[in-house]
Amino acid sequence: MTESQETLSNLLQENRRFEPPAELAAAANVTASAYTEASADRLAFWEAAADRLTWAERWHTTLEWEAPFAKWFVGGKLNIAYNCVDRHVEAGNGDKVAFYWEGEPEGDSRVITYADLQKEVSKAANALTELGVGKGDRVAIYMPMIPELPVSLLACARIGAIHSVVFGGFSASALKSRIDDADAKLVITADGGFRRGAPSALKPTVDEAVAECPQIEKVLVVRRTGQDVAVTDKDVWWHDVVERQSDQHTPEPHDAEDPLYILYTSGTTGKPKGILHTTGGYLTQTAWTHNAVFDLKPDTDIYWCTADIGWVTGHSYIVYGPLANGATSVIYEGTPDTPHRGRFWEIVQKYKVTILYTAPTAIRTFMKWGDDIPAKFDMSSLRVLGSVGEPINPEAYVWYREHIGASRTPVVDTWWQTETGAIMISPLPGVTAGKPGAAMQPLPGIVADVVDDQGKSVPNGGGGFLVVREPWPSMLRGIWGDPERYKETYWSRFDGFYFPGDGAKRDDDGDLWLLGRVDDVMLVSGHNISTTEVESALVSHPKVAEAAVVGATDPVTGQAIVSFVILRGSAEEGGDIAAELRQHVAKVLGPIAKPRQIMVVPELPKTRSGKIMRRLLRDVAENRSLGDVTTLTDSSVMNLISEKLPSAKSED
Numbered sequence: 001m002t003e004s005q006e007t008l009s010n011l012l013q014e015n016r017r018f019e020p021p022a023e024l025a026a027a028a029n030v031t032a033s034a035y036t037e038a039s040a041d042r043l044a045f046w047e048a049a050a051d052r053l054t055w056a057e058r059w060h061t062t063l064e065w066e067a068p069f070a071k072w073f074v075g076g077k078l079n080i081a082y083n084c085v086d087r088h089v090e091a092g093n094g095d096k097v098a099f100y101w102e103g104e105p106e107g108d109s110r111v112i113t114y115a116d117l118q119k120e121v122s123k124a125a126n127a128l129t130e131l132g133v134g135k136g137d138r139v140a141i142y143m144p145m146i147p148e149l150p151v152s153l154l155a156c157a158r159i160g161a162i163h164s165v166v167f168g169g170f171s172a173s174a175l176k177s178r179i180d181d182a183d184a185k186l187v188i189t190a191d192g193g194f195r196r197g198a199p200s201a202l203k204p205t206v207d208e209a210v211a212e213c214p215q216i217e218k219v220l221v222v223r224r225t226g227q228d229v230a231v232t233d234k235d236v237w238w239h240d241v242v243e244r245q246s247d248q249h250t251p252e253p254h255d256a257e258d259p260l261y262i263l264y265t266s267g268t269t270g271k272p273k274g275i276l277h278t279t280g281g282y283l284t285q286t287a288w289t290h291n292a293v294f295d296l297k298p299d300t301d302i303y304w305c306t307a308d309i310g311w312v313t314g315h316s317y318i319v320y321g322p323l324a325n326g327a328t329s330v331i332y333e334g335t336p337d338t339p340h341r342g343r344f345w346e347i348v349q350k351y352k353v354t355i356l357y358t359a360p361t362a363i364r365t366f367m368k369w370g371d372d373i374p375a376k377f378d379m380s381s382l383r384v385l386g387s388v389g390e391p392i393n394p395e396a397y398v399w400y401r402e403h404i405g406a407s408r409t410p411v412v413d414t415w416w417q418t419e420t421g422a423i424m425i426s427p428l429p430g431v432t433a434g435k436p437g438a439a440m441q442p443l444p445g446i447v448a449d450v451v452d453d454q455g456k457s458v459p460n461g462g463g464g465f466l467v468v469r470e471p472w473p474s475m476l477r478g479i480w481g482d483p484e485r486y487k488e489t490y491w492s493r494f495d496g497f498y499f500p501g502d503g504a505k506r507d508d509d510g511d512l513w514l515l516g517r518v519d520d521v522m523l524v525s526g527h528n529i530s531t532t533e534v535e536s537a538l539v540s541h542p543k544v545a546e547a548a549v550v551g552a553t554d555p556v557t558g559q560a561i562v563s564f565v566i567l568r569g570s571a572e573e574g575g576d577i578a579a580e581l582r583q584h585v586a587k588v589l590g591p592i593a594k595p596r597q598i599m600v601v602p603e604l605p606k607t608r609s610g611k612i613m614r615r616l617l618r619d620v621a622e623n624r625s626l627g628d629v630t631t632l633t634d635s636s637v638m639n640l641i642s643e644k645l646p647s648a649k650s651e652d
């Protein structure tokens with residue numbers, strides 16, 4: 001540590017490599033020359049990317065940078081909905097499918113072409129105008145994954161209203177605080193959606209929130225499930241107000257820096273931050289990265305991102321990026337285990353999906369359910385697989401490539417955040433020889449680095465803090481209503497650099513590995529050890545499907561490593577599993593990383609977006625009473641874990 005000047009230990013060795021398939025490489029949208037072009041002239045590179053869009057007026061200045069405030073494509077004007085919808089219809093692609101929508105109840109599906117989408121978005125835009133929503137007004141959206149959700153986003157974008165999507169699993173108080181913070185005047189919602197085989201109500205939550213939000217003038221309600229709903233005097237039905245509108249609407253150009261949306265992110269602690277994204281730079285980078293990272297061929301690919309539109313992944317890679325590129329996408333309403341655990345693979349087979357983008361938490365769940373489930377389906381259409389949301393453990397990457405991608409498809413591990421708006425660090429599937437677990441290199445046009453606590457670049461083989469050194473087009477423009485918090489949160493740790501809060505290492509070849517949030521790093525006998533590396537070591541044991549690791553106070557070592565593991569479907573919870581796993585970690589990473597304790601648990605506490613909540617596990621590991629569990633997917637998980645505690649094993 002002291003000799004190498006590292007701030008984060010580099011323990012995991014991984015030598016597997018996967019070359020890009022020759023055929024894919026030969027026809028790739030983006031080749032290695034993009035890196036040289038972008039490093040020769042970064043702004044010219046992003047100008048060319050912006051030129052993939054249709055502008056009503058060209059910008060006069062590519063970037064105005066008054067750190068930490070950026071303006072991109074200054075003076076330019078464009079309409080995002082026109083770029084995502086109308087221009088494809090005008091180009092003769094009106095009959096092309098924009099969305100294959102698959103409801104959770106089997107047989108419940110809709111096919112929406114670009115021409116259909118143009119009509120639906122126009123009607124919704126006219127309805128918003130009739131309801132008194134104008135440019136710059138905020139609209140809160142609280143909906144299930146139904147076609148009216150992307151239509152609502154695009155209708156807002158079309159008229160210049162600012163959408164604030166609140167994930168449909170959040171509570172009335174979470175919805176209320178987000179409505180208040182953005183001072184929204186309209187809510188768009190539905191009676192409910194289908195989840196786990198049953199209608200799941202949304203409207204009562206909206207009623208509860210809106211009862212305390214006098215600024216809300218109207219609530220626009222889609223009938224999806226047909227559940228009984230209480231009708232308040234603010235309510236209007238989508239099928240009354242939207243359906244009777246004209247399907248013609250002329251999109252007006254908006255300024256490149258006009259706000260597009262606010263999306264709240266909780267980070268690890270504190271009051272949610274309203275992350276603000278604007279128009280020209282955001283669409284430029286989401287569209288460019290979607291084309292490059294997934295090698296999208298709009299005429300032949302069927303693309304499916306399994307995220308919820310309530311998260312940034314859904315905003316950027318279900319709605320804006322894919323539609324700007326004229327893609328054909330699948331949208332699925334429900335959960336992966338309804339009505340059976342092969343539902344995802346059945347959908348891949350049904351629509352002949354070629355590009356699949358999902359999260360490590362889902363991949364590890366599929367590993368736990370067993371290899372035999374995907375094996376029953378024909379998934380030979382797949383050609384590129386993507387991952388996002390957390391570090392992907394090397395073993396999960398290899399499982400994904402092998403059991404979903406038939407050992408044929410490249411896996412792209414894409415690092416980014418709500419704040420970055422679009423993918424920042426990722427392999428390119430036709431260029432990069434992938435390493436399982438590594439996000440590899442910053443994309444062309446992105447300047448990222450790994451630095452020590454003084455802000456100095458670490459050498460190859462070193463670990464530290466991930467930073468972004470130069471502004472990028474889809475970067476957040478601030479935190480809604482709180483410029484000081486924006487500076488403090490992202491720009492104060494390292495002078496002049498954006499600090500996302502993640503740890504990373506640069507391997508001997510100079511490739512990047514993300515190591516989780518720096519708040520989670522453990523200090524064991526003077527070594528900074530990332531939870532990610534220990535978790536990946538545990539997941540590399542054939543009996544382990546999923547693992548979460550935390551540092552607990554220890555009288556001898558400062559902190560000690562405590563692990564929670566979920567076993568694979570096939571593994572028996574034998575008497576000495578804890579000892580076996582402790583030895584395994586010591587062998588893979590070295591004795592310093594050997595956990596003090598291993599607990600076998602049935603589930604792990606996760607946020608609604610699937611990230612492990614290590615804070616709660618730290619409480620368990622240190623025998624504290626549990627902190628706030630309201631953002632958990634399922635708060636009974638913590639009871640399950642607490643019940644298991646007496647059997648927890650501590651050795652040595």
Ligand code: WT7
Nearest residue numbers: 313388389390391413414415416417418502514
């Ligand atoms: C945080 C951002 C990006 C859209 C979904 C999550 C973690 C995300 C990766 C990855 C390692 C990753 C980071 C980041 N993260 N992708 N490929 N490898 N970590 O958006 O909720 O804003 O979360 O997710 O810690 O900071 P978000």
